[in-house]
Amino acid sequence: xxxxxxxxxxxxxxxxxxxxxxxxxxxxxxxxxxxxxxxxxxxxxxxxxxxxxxxxxxxxxxxxxxxxxxxxxxxxxxxxxxxxxxxxxxxxxxxxxxxxxxxxxxxxxxxxxxxxxxxxxxxxxxxxxxxxxxxxxxxxxxxxxxxxxxxxxxxxxxxxxxxxxxxxxxxxxxxxxxxxxxxxxxxxxxxxxxxxxxxxxxxxxxxxxxxxxxxxxxxxxxxxxxxxxxxxxxxxxxxxxxxxxxxxxxxxxxxxxxxxxxxxxxxxxxxxxxxxxxxxxxxxxxxxxxxxxxxxxxxxxxxxxxxxxxxxxxxxxxxxxxxxxxxxxxxxxxxxxxxxxxxxxxxxxxxxxxxxxxxxxxxxxxxxxxxxxxxxxxxxxxxxxxxxxxxxxxxxxxxxxxxxxxxxxxxxxxxxxxxxxxxxxx
Amino acid sequence: xxxxxxxxxxxxxxxxxxxxxxxxxxxxxxxxxxxxxxxxxxxxxxxxxxxxxxxxxxxxxxxxxxxxxxxxxxxxxxxxxxxxxxxxxxxxxxxxxxxxxxxxxxxxxxxxxxxxxxxxxxxxxxxxxxxxxxxxxxxxxxxxxxxxxxxxxxxxxxxxxxxxxxxxxxxxxxxxxxxxxxxxxxxxxxxxxxxxxxxxxxxxxxxxxxxxxxxxxxxxxxxxxxxxxxxxxxxxxxxxxxxxxxxxxxxxxxxxxxxxxxxxxxxxxxxxxxxxxxxxxxxxxxxxxxxxxxxxxxxxxxxxxxxxxxxxxxxxxxxxxxxxxxxxxxxxxxxxxxxxxxxxxxxxxxxxxxxxxxxxxxxxxxxxxxxxxxxxxxxxxxxxxxxxxxxxxxxxxxxxxxxxxxxxxxxxxxx
Ligand SMILES: Nc1ncnc2c1ncn2[C@@H]1O[C@H](COP(=O)(O)OP(=O)(O)OP(=O)(O)O)[C@@H](O)[C@H]1O
Numbered sequence: 001x002x003x004x005x006x007x008x009x010x011x012x013x014x015x016x017x018x019x020x021x022x023x024x025x026x027x028x029x030x031x032x033x034x035x036x037x038x039x040x041x042x043x044x045x046x047x048x049x050x051x052x053x054x055x056x057x058x059x060x061x062x063x064x065x066x067x068x069x070x071x072x073x074x075x076x077x078x079x080x081x082x083x084x085x086x087x088x089x090x091x092x093x094x095x096x097x098x099x100x101x102x103x104x105x106x107x108x109x110x111x112x113x114x115x116x117x118x119x120x121x122x123x124x125x126x127x128x129x130x131x132x133x134x135x136x137x138x139x140x141x142x143x144x145x146x147x148x149x150x151x152x153x154x155x156x157x158x159x160x161x162x163x164x165x166x167x168x169x170x171x172x173x174x175x176x177x178x179x180x181x182x183x184x185x186x187x188x189x190x191x192x193x194x195x196x197x198x199x200x201x202x203x204x205x206x207x208x209x210x211x212x213x214x215x216x217x218x219x220x221x222x223x224x225x226x227x228x229x230x231x232x233x234x235x236x237x238x239x240x241x242x243x244x245x246x247x248x249x250x251x252x253x254x255x256x257x258x259x260x261x262x263x264x265x266x267x268x269x270x271x272x273x274x275x276x277x278x279x280x281x282x283x284x285x286x287x288x289x290x291x292x293x294x295x296x297x298x299x300x301x302x303x304x305x306x307x308x309x310x311x312x313x314x315x316x317x318x319x320x321x322x323x324x325x326x327x328x329x330x331x332x333x334x335x336x337x338x339x340x341x342x343x344x345x346x347x348x349x350x351x352x353x354x355x356x357x358x359x360x361x362x363x364x365x366x367x368x369x370x371x372x373x374x375x376x377x378x379x380x381x382x383x384x385x386x387x388x389x390x391x392x393x394x395x396x397x398x399x400x401x402x403x404x405x406x407x408x409x410x411x412x413x414x415x416x417x418x419x420x421x422x423x424x425x426x
Numbered sequence: 427x428x429x430x431x432x433x434x435x436x437x438x439x440x441x442x443x444x445x446x447x448x449x450x451x452x453x454x455x456x457x458x459x460x461x462x463x464x465x466x467x468x469x470x471x472x473x474x475x476x477x478x479x480x481x482x483x484x485x486x487x488x489x490x491x492x493x494x495x496x497x498x499x500x501x502x503x504x505x506x507x508x509x510x511x512x513x514x515x516x517x518x519x520x521x522x523x524x525x526x527x528x529x530x531x532x533x534x535x536x537x538x539x540x541x542x543x544x545x546x547x548x549x550x551x552x553x554x555x556x557x558x559x560x561x562x563x564x565x566x567x568x569x570x571x572x573x574x575x576x577x578x579x580x581x582x583x584x585x586x587x588x589x590x591x592x593x594x595x596x597x598x599x600x601x602x603x604x605x606x607x608x609x610x611x612x613x614x615x616x617x618x619x620x621x622x623x624x625x626x627x628x629x630x631x632x633x634x635x636x637x638x639x640x641x642x643x644x645x646x647x648x649x650x651x652x653x654x655x656x657x658x659x660x661x662x663x664x665x666x667x668x669x670x671x672x673x674x675x676x677x678x679x680x681x682x683x684x685x686x687x688x689x690x691x692x693x694x695x696x697x698x699x700x701x702x703x704x705x706x707x708x709x710x711x712x713x714x715x716x717x718x719x720x721x722x723x724x725x726x727x728x729x730x731x732x733x734x735x736x737x738x739x740x741x742x743x744x745x746x747x748x749x750x751x752x753x754x755x756x757x758x759x760x761x762x763x764x765x766x767x768x769x770x771x772x773x774x775x776x777x778x779x780x781x782x783x784x785x786x787x788x789x790x791x792x793x794x795x796x797x798x799x800x801x802x803x804x805x806x807x808x809x810x811x812x813x814x815x816x817x818x819x820x821x822x823x824x825x826x827x828x829x830x831x832x833x834x835x836x837x838x839x840x841x
Contacts, residue, residue, distance in 0.1 A: 002781070003609045013544050035478070113646075130478050151530075151537050154639050159530040175531045179563050182532065184479035187557040189541035196643075380562060 005197075009278055013188040018126060020275050028129055029089050036132030037086040040366045044084050047367055086364045087134055091357055096128045098354050099138035100270050101332075103146055110165060112146070113155055114265060119191045120149035121269045127184045129275075135366045136177065143169060144177045152189040176372040191274070194264050194283035201283065202257040205298055209249045218304040230297060237292040252294065259290035267330035277323045285323035289333075487558040490568055492519050501525070501535045501636065506571065516571035517555055521564055535636035536565050542612050542638045543567075550603035552623065552633040572633070573626055575804050577681065578619030581688040588802045590757050594788070595795035596622075596630050597682045597762075603632035604678050605780040608671040611641040615652040617677035619684060628801040641670060653677055655700050656692055660711065661774050663701050665723030672774035675783065679769030686757040686766075701726075708772055709745035716773035761788035 009015055020028070087095070100121045107117035123145040124138070143166060150157040163171040182189075207213040211227035219226075231249055232241040244252065263286040268274070273282050288295040299316065300307035307313045327333060331346060369375065476484070493506040496518060507519040522536045543554035553570040560566065577596060580586060600622060607614055614635065621634040637652050647667035653659070659676035661669055683691040692707070694700040710728040713720050720727065728743070751763045758766060765788040768778040778786070789795070 008610060011545065011547050032478075135477065147531075151532070151534060152541055154538075171529070178531045179559055180477075180479065183483045183559060186479075186482065187540050188544060189537060190545050 005280060009192060009280075012192055013190055014192045014274070015278075017186065017188055018275060022272075022276065025129070025272060025275055026089075029093070032128075032130055032132055033087070033089045033092060036134045036366070037364075039368075040086055040134050040364055041084050043366055043368050084364050085360065087132070087357070087361065091360070092128070092133055094353065095133045095138060095357050095361065096125065097270060098357075099133075099142050100124055102139075103142045104266070104269070106142070106146060110157075110162070112150065112157075113153070114195060115193060116146075116149050116153045116155045118193050118195070118265070118269045119153055120146040122191045122274055123149060123181065123185060125272075125274070126188075127181055130184055133361060134364050135369050136180070136372075137361075137365065137370075140173065140372060141177055141181065144174050145181055147174050148178060148181060148189075170373075172373050176376040179376075180372070192279050194268065194279040194286070195261075197279050198257070198260055198264060198283040198287065201287065201298065202253070205253045205256075205294070206250065208298070208301070209246065209253050211246075213301075216302065216304075219301060220305065226301065230294075233293045233297055235293070237296075239293075252291065256287060256291035256294055260286040263289060263327055263333065266332040267327040270332060271326050271330050273323060273326055276326070277319075281319055281323050282327075285320045285327055288320050288324050289328055483558050486556050487560065487566075489556070490517065490519065490558075499634075501533060502567075507568070516573075518569045518571045520567040520569055522566070524564060532565060536567075538638050539635040540565075540567065542635045543569075546607065546610060546612065548603060548606040549629060550599045550631055551606060552631045569633075570625070570631065572623035572631055574624035574628070576620045576624060577622040577630065577685065580624070580804060581619070581685055583804045584688075586802050586804050590759055590762075591793040591796045592801055593682070593685050593757055594762070594793070595798065595801055596685060598789055598795050599630035600632070600678055600681060601780070601783050601789075603630075604671075604674050605784050607632070607638075608641075608674070608780040612638055613641060613671065614638050614674050614677075616654060616657075617674050617681060618654050618657045619681050622681065624803070628798045628803055642668070644668075655694060655697065656680065656690055658700060659774065660701065660704055660772050661722065663697055663704075664719070664725045666774075669774060671780055672777045675769050675777055675780055676774075678783070679766050682758075682762075682766055682769070683755070686755050686762070704772075705743045707746050707750075708770065710743045711772045719773075759788075761786070761791050764788070 103121050103124060104117055107120060112120075120142075124142050127136075127141060127145065128138070147157070147159065147162055150162075159171045159174060163169050163174050166174070204213065208223070208226055208230055211224050213223050213226060215221060215223055215226065221229075227246070231244045231246070233244070234241055260283065264283060268282055268286060273285075277285070284295065284299065287298075296317075299313070303310050303313050331350060334343060489510055490507050491510050491513075493508070496504045496506050498504070502520045502522050505519045505521065507517045509515045509517070522533060525533055540554070540557055543552065544557075547553070552572065555568040555570065557565065557567055575583075577600075580588075580596075600617075604614065604617065614632065615637040616634060617632070621632065623631050623633045625631060639648065642648050645668075648669065650662045650665050650667060650669075653662060653673060657677035657680045659673050662673060680691050692700065692703045694703045709715075711719055712728065719725050748763075751758075751767065752760075755763050755766070765778075765783065765786045768786070769783060771777040
């Protein structure tokens, strides 16, 4: 009685709800961007109209009015005439990626375990699939997401200690977006990481190098034979065979692990790899980047020989290459051929671009969502007042909904009645 | 590495459109399907500032109707409920209480229960239909409706009589639930009769994952302060911080034993008392019977407390012989006794794993376990269970703080 890793992954919420094709990701991001932009523009328009009205009634000077600004967004100048210049999808992506990197730094500063950091970053990526940085400011969200990750990964950390370790952040500020985030995550707290898989594979490779690996009977080889073959593996793909000592071989296996592990802790969590690939595919890809011949050898040992003529093997390898290409496309990925100057230049360019974006963001934030602490309090107050307020709101919603429904009906013809009544969620 | 997983094609889940059937979002979805995403811009910010996630949450919430209160636990109040679309599809809605003492946001019990139940889908584990939060920021879990009480009530209800094959059927459902958790690298850490709820069709389902966690990576310590005392294995009582599935297997052994004797098997009033109760039956473990035991924080060797000696060395209590088991556990049969003793082996390394439990001959040897539809049931759980009955296990409102095992209270026992 044993479930395969595959069975286990397929029942996960990550697989069922957070796995996508590149096209699905792109279209969701576009949708999020459009919705947020519309909202920002409308909110700004509303605010301008309100100011104009105030201008009519009060006689405060122009400068004073601009100075008072909006709560918490006092430095958000809203030009009175210009259309708001919103972020593009690509710009949003870049900002989110930047804040994911900063979240790693934050986690490293607090010495959170790898899983906590990786989960926190993944929460951020999931959150911003359905929300725009224009609506919710990424620094605020990332601090809170990281705190949630500590809880969901069972890593003990008190709110007080955490907030104290952050600059200018109150416990209230950390908690304010908590509900927002868990709702956006749709209460899926579990994130499947590639770390354990990598560790397991590594231990297997160590055993292979030592000549005591447990071997699939279909392979038709002894552990010693496998070891001997392994000693001949070329350093680089396509290179000449080597004659590696067992000690050096073990060293090679360990180095590959170190490199792959680094890729998993950086490039893998900073790209879309979790959305696009399974944990096994991800760790094997990272390992492929670290040591291609060794990874090929390892994977081949899982197939009856010759593996290369096995369609499943071929398919797997092309999947891994695809994932490896994604991982190595990340700025953090460096191969031995990257020079120091090249790296520094890359960083500098990135920094400049990010600064530019952060500046741009300041001018296109949703004024309704600036102060999450206040918003959070207002929401609780709303709920407490309940009654009348609820009712009028509900009525308005109903009207709105009917409106949408009518629009849709006019365009597409009415919905099938079956869907209205019999539909059941999940 | 089991090699199948990596062979699976890139995950391509069925419907990744997570948008529920909100008329508005539905309209959006239709528009999208027509490949004209630009038209989605039709959305106006008129939802009182609700964003997509909030709308989705509201949509989930509106699918359910909350009914009568079913009961109250330490950290939640449970209501009966049903799908709005179908009054016959019953659910239990577990509303997490706001704990004024816990200042760190969403409670850990809720987080753990949601996290693990969302990943587990098994006929012997309570199903989590949905989760939503309300305006006042309370979280509710929509759970499978399990109206026929629990295993503890079952053995306590003396109007229900049952036999050897019935116990085997219940035990088997429990064993499969635990096995499935462990295959998923999840420790339950609070297995006991009253967390094993019974569905209308008699199926036993493991519930209450408020103390669950993933198997720790080697070397990462865990708290030993888990599992209700009667069901807590010796390694936790000794303060072990590195443990595995064995802790749940021990609890499972105690639950099965209770079913067989229809009383608490290892009751005690304190943690030290719990160890004595265990020694009474299994003897006092030593470095010989359990290598490494002396390194555990709270281990006490059998010296001062003991009078027996072998070759001049004081030894602890000896375990009960097979005869004791045969006399006390006729409802387990010889195979059942062997299995339960395997689950209740003191040294966790020698204890059966959940997988080994399922491989035991007990399940396949005669008598066959009773078919689910033929199992004895207790009548309508809802009416029968007064508040007093619910407290019978000796549970007390201890404001179960994070990582603290629920305390037991004995007022219910001394009568
Ligand atoms: N899925 C369910 N179906 C029907 N009734 C339920 C369900 N879950 C819980 N109940 C009822 O609600 C009561 C409270 O349940 P809950 O799980 O919150 O607490 P408990 O297990 O009794 O106590 P504690 O959480 O302190 O261990 C139960 O005793 C039971 O009567």
